[in-house]
Amino acid sequence: MSTPPQPHLSAIVGERRRLINIAYRLLGSLTEAEDAVQEAYARWYAMSREQQEAVESPGAWLTTVAGRICLDLLGSARVRRERYVGEWIPEPLPDRTEWIGGPGDGGGADPADQVTLDESVNMAFLVVLESMTPAERVAFILHDVFRYPFTEIAEIVGRTPAACRQLASSGRRRTRTAQAATVATAGQAGLVRLFKKAWEARDIEALVGLLDPDATMIADGGGLVGAVLRPVSGSERIAQYLLFIADKAPGLTLLERSVNGRPGLVAQHAGVTVTVAAFSLTDGRITHIWATRNPEKLRPWTESGQG
Incomplete structure (x- = not known):
């Protein structure tokens, strides 16, 4: 007898691109972003069928778990980068149209092919993000870039929605210089x-x-x-x-x-x-x-x- 499909399977698989996009912006590293998303999926699949069925929104659950993993990684990254030889630069991404493998099926494709290239991944912007505290970075990226409400961000950061609003505001102030420098790029x-x-x-x-x-x-x-x-x-x-x-x-x-x-x-x-x-x-x-x-x-x- 074949095993019945897992609940919300198509919805779970369909979240991967969005999660990679969030994690890359939070971590500035494609490798670490992939690891964080894989860990979030591993925690989902480690739950029993009953536990999975009790989750009202698998996408929101995955975002919360991946966000917390990224928050922890950002804290440890600060220590690792203090020991890093020379200067640390966020990991550069190729344009997906130049990715020889081409857009894949989303499962086996490299995460680089799944990152949407916009102003929030240009190098100047990512470098400014490095100056933020981990909590600032998570609150700012999730709210200002991905439009998550502060009530959901509070679940990830472990602070009140009001505190998350302040964190995002502080992060926003830090990015103004970078955003001003990227306005005129035609030339x-x-x-x-x-x-x-x-x-x-x-x-x-x-x-x-x-x-x-x-x-x-x-x-x-x-x-x-x-x-x-x-x-x-x-x-x-x-x-x-x-x-x-x-x-x-x-x-x-x-x-x-x-x-x-x-x-x-x-x-x-x-x-x-x-x-x-x-x-x-x-x-x-x-x-x-x-x-x-x-x-x-x-x-x-x-x-x-x-x-």
């Missing part, structure tokens, strides 16, 4: 293309001209590959460092790619992605460069075989 693709050409031509004057005088570049190697351990500040210093890299790594190829929904660059060596760079600009000049080199954070790029 980003052209600016990134000029940056690529200047780097390929080893034109230091052109590079300096494209960079804001107070620009900052951060590289994340995680201690696994070579990367500058502290931020590089100032247009001239950044340009000099970029040309040093160009001379040190002959045969490097730059490709124009969407990074977290914005025009960026991917550096490949012998067809293998070794660096993913995201950019932020203000008044027609590049103000921030985030270069991810940690191979553990480049899985969605290397496994896709992008070229």
Whole structure:
């Protein structure tokens, strides 16, 4: 005799994309987001049939459990990042249209294909989220990005709805600078293309001209590959460092790619992605460069075989 289907099975499976979207924004890591969502599902399937049937809204249950898991992970992440070698950058995401595997069936597809790319995943925004407390980040993301009511957020954070409202308000204030910097982005693709050409031509004057005088570049190697351990500040210093890299790594190829929904660059060596760079600009000049080199954070790029 065949086993009857589990209650709410289609609804449970259909929640995966939304949960991945929430968890990535909360954690800034696709790998950790996938683990958090998998753990939430594991807890659901560990319940008895009677316990599952007693859950009025499986989707809300999964969101609450995944949110609590992410809250715990954010607390432990602070400790881990204090020990991290060099600077920590949120894990960059490719555009799903560039994901060679293509949209899958939602179950076996890589989580990168399930993250909706919008303003709440651009790199500047994710970096600001890193400055929030875990509770602020959860309250802000769930309310301002996903429109969850504070009564539901209170269940996850373990505080009153009024306290969650204050947390979200505090998080909102922190993001205003990042949001203002991302308003005018129409020229980003052209600016990134000029940056690529200047780097390929080893034109230091052109590079300096494209960079804001107070620009900052951060590289994340995680201690696994070579990367500058502290931020590089100032247009001239950044340009000099970029040309040093160009001379040190002959045969490097730059490709124009969407990074977290914005025009960026991917550096490949012998067809293998070794660096993913995201950019932020203000008044027609590049103000921030985030270069991810940690191979553990480049899985969605290397496994896709992008070229």
